[in-house]
Amino acid sequence: MIPGLFIFQTLAQNAMSIGLDVSSITTPLATATVPLLDAPQVDVSPQGYVGLINYWVVILLMMTGFYIVIGQRNLIKSIIGLNIFQTSVFLLYITMGKVRGGTAPIIQGDPHGHDHHAEDHHGGDHHAAADHGGHGHAADALTDSAGHGPGVDPGITPDHEIASGHDIASGHGDHVESVAEVLYSNPLPSVLMLTAIVVGIATTALALSLIVRIREGYGTIEEDEILEINRREDIATVPSASTGDAIVSTTGPV
Amino acid sequence: MQSHFPVLVVVIPMMVAPAIVVINHKTFSRIASLVALWVIVAITGILLGRTAGGTEIHYEIGGWKPPYGIEYVIDPFSAFVMLLVTVISAVVLTGSRDSIRRQISSSKITLFYATYLLCTAGLLGMCATGDLFNVFVFLEISSLSSYALIALGKSRRAALAALQYLIVGTIGATFFLLGVGLLYQMTGTLNMAGLAERLPIETGSRTLLVAFAMMTVGLAIKMAVFPVHTWLPNAYAHAPDSVSAFMAATSTKVSIYAFIRLTYTIFSGEFAFDIMPLGNELIFLSLLGIYVASAGAIFQSDVKRALAYSSVAQVGYMLMGVSLNRVDGLAAGISHMMNHAVIKGGLFLAVMAISYRIGSTRLVDLRGIARTMPWTAMAMTIGLLGLIGVPMTAGFVTKWMLLSTALDLGAPVGAGLLLLASLLAVAYSWRIVEAMYFGEPSEKVLAAKEAPWLMLASTWVLIGLVILLGIYPLSAHWATNAALFLTGEGS
Numbered sequence: 001m002i003p004g005l006f007i008f009q010t011l012a013q014n015a016m017s018i019g020l021d022v023s024s025i026t027t028p029l030a031t032a033t034v035p036l037l038d039a040p041q042v043d044v045s046p047q048g049y050v051g052l053i054n055y056w057v058v059i060l061l062m063m064t065g066f067y068i069v070i071g072q073r074n075l076i077k078s079i080i081g082l083n084i085f086q087t088s089v090f091l092l093y094i095t096m097g098k099v100r101g102g103t104a105p106i107i108q109g110d111p112h113g114h115d116h117h118a119e120d121h122h123g124g125d126h127h128a129a130a131d132h133g134g135h136g137h138a139a140d141a142l143t144d145s146a147g148h149g150p151g152v153d154p155g156i157t158p159d160h161e162i163a164s165g166h167d168i169a170s171g172h173g174d175h176v177e178s179v180a181e182v183l184y185s186n187p188l189p190s191v192l193m194l195t196a197i198v199v200g201i202a203t204t205a206l207a208l209s210l211i212v213r214i215r216e217g218y219g220t221i222e223e224d225e226i227l228e229i230n231r232r233e234d235i236a237t238v239p240s241a242s243t244g245d246a247i248v249s250t251t252g253p254v
Numbered sequence: 255m256q257s258h259f260p261v262l263v264v265v266i267p268m269m270v271a272p273a274i275v276v277i278n279h280k281t282f283s284r285i286a287s288l289v290a291l292w293v294i295v296a297i298t299g300i301l302l303g304r305t306a307g308g309t310e311i312h313y314e315i316g317g318w319k320p321p322y323g324i325e326y327v328i329d330p331f332s333a334f335v336m337l338l339v340t341v342i343s344a345v346v347l348t349g350s351r352d353s354i355r356r357q358i359s360s361s362k363i364t365l366f367y368a369t370y371l372l373c374t375a376g377l378l379g380m381c382a383t384g385d386l387f388n389v390f391v392f393l394e395i396s397s398l399s400s401y402a403l404i405a406l407g408k409s410r411r412a413a414l415a416a417l418q419y420l421i422v423g424t425i426g427a428t429f430f431l432l433g434v435g436l437l438y439q440m441t442g443t444l445n446m447a448g449l450a451e452r453l454p455i456e457t458g459s460r461t462l463l464v465a466f467a468m469m470t471v472g473l474a475i476k477m478a479v480f481p482v483h484t485w486l487p488n489a490y491a492h493a494p495d496s497v498s499a500f501m502a503a504t505s506t507k508v509s510i511y512a513f514i515r516l517t518y519t520i521f522s523g524e525f526a527f528d529i530m531p532l533g534n535e536l537i538f539l540s541l542l543g544i545y546v547a548s549a550g551a552i553f554q555s556d557v558k559r560a561l562a563y564s565s566v567a568q569v570g571y572m573l574m575g576v577s578l579n580r581v582d583g584l585a586a587g588i589s590h591m592m593n594h595a596v597i598k599g600g601l602f603l604a605v606m607a608i609s610y611r612i613g614s615t616r617l618v619d620l621r622g623i624a625r626t627m628p629w630t631a632m633a634m635t636i637g638l639l640g641l642i643g644v645p646m647t648a649g650f651v652t653k654w655m656l657l658s659t660a661l662d663l664g665a666p667v668g669a670g671l672l673l674l675a676s677l678l679a680v681a682y683s684w685r686i687v688e689a690m691y692f693g694e695p696s697e698k699v700l701a702a703k704e705a706p707w708l709m710l711a712s713t714w715v716l717i718g719l720v721i722l723l724g725i726y727p728l729s730a731h732w733a734t735n736a737a738l739f740l741t742g743e744g745s
Contacts, residue, residue, distance in 0.1 A: 082421060082424055085428060086424070086428050089428055089431050089435065092435055096435065189435075189438070192387055195387075195391060196431060199391070199394045199398075203394075203398065203424050206398060206420065210401070210405055210413050210416055210417040210420065213405065213410070213413040214414055214417065216410075217410025217413060217414075218414075226414060230411065
């Protein structure tokens, strides 16, 4: 777990130093996340770590999966471990795309804020802050950041309020005026993970079909037994042209 | 039309592949793949010519501007590696017609061609793209298709080798993905140029170090750097001969390309080798890899396996050049990518010819093959001389470049170690040459004929290039261009 803890600390510092996740679709990507690397206010209190539960889960999954891949001698179990390992990365990406208080990144109504239906629609929405016609700034009650005045991105909670947050917010303050202020989660990491999931499925399918072939050839899916068969074959120096014969199917859970 | 060249290189093989599967006709699949591959050889040739002066060609996919859309960037370095991949891919496929018919069961031939094209497309995509996540996607496209290609080998060990490679390769790719994620979290962009601009390199923060370390480990697995090379000998030894020839010449090179991109374009030489003390580690691992893998090659009883071990050793030479963090060292590493690709491609094609005639690649079965297959044996010998680094061959050019860099750096010990390593190459090469020329031929060998002309011609195209690049060091010239461009000293 030691490498896991190291990676976790890194993730935690990184997440805290950029205010967890402050990019949203209303901000151009170019100014979305300005990293603050010195991370002067890294919260090492227990609450700080509990707040990063997703990152804990990422590390837990990653190390579990990695251990299964290395430790298991059963080929199918290794592949399952590989899947768990990949899943941890999916979770990492999705976590970084989440904006606190942000809603699903689907543009509702007129994006320029002249459509009052949009306001109605957002009336009961606890997760998004709506702003129309330049009425100052309606910050989300959940994030409790109204005190920062116009232009402050409500995605930043006091816990993680750091200099970079102000930079980001003021950087696009004037931009916000013209766009209906709905806070969206960053869709890009989710989209990237859709691709990665497809890749993962392809890998799993290919791996399982290879295991079927190995089972046909060797009669077992236990790596130890397969390697033992190979070793005996090497000692006998019989050309390995003939496949699938002479090997008695040893027991192995399939 | 001409403005679409950067994307056509990737799109053509990627589109032809499914067409082949749908039409499902053997002759058509062969002709279509060959046409597609030779067309992209021409296109990459033109691209290399256009980028010669250090110009970059930018192509926005679908007209979306870079921070939002994916951008393809062709510069002297990527054009160089793309030319290498396309030429090897086309020549190997041209020459291996008979071998494919023999080794691939006839129901899978169309699928073989489609997978081969996909693998090529993936490798080219890794070179062409200017988007880091896209690199991961293409890495996986080429990896998945190479797992499938390796598993097409007839012996049951091929499936096992493919699965071992799949597990290790997926771990590598996932590490790479993790690193990409951290970089995205820090900068909010995936575009390589954007990353290079925005990453606070000089702070050397822990996130940067971890991201870089993860991506390096991920790519190191794909490059078959010494301690994580174990997938390679099995994969090359049990794959069909045509696949071994293609992969041995290209796949590790493209991963090295990605590593150089990562190091010199996105991060910087200073970050990788000063802030992060990667240089010493990599040089140590390269040297260790050269020695251990060369020594391993001496004790193999199978020619393909011996050549696979030698590939691991040769990756050490390339990586050593890259990790010296100097223009001339980088140029040596890059030029060895092409020189080794040509040498190994030619050698594996010669092995394919022998295996086609006598049905075995074991050293004992090769005895006296020079009597019945003189041209193939001669090609093999020249290739092995290239591996050793004898003057007038391509291998000499890069070893000379590496040696002079090492001496320039004031590291005579390193230079001596490099020279000494060549002796190991002599040892494993000599075993093969001795068996071919001085062994007592078996009946099977005496009954063998010279290889089919197409196979022989393709072998000699690559072996001819070995000599050509040794006399007229074109690859060194291109590589120097690329190295100057990468370090920003060219313009």
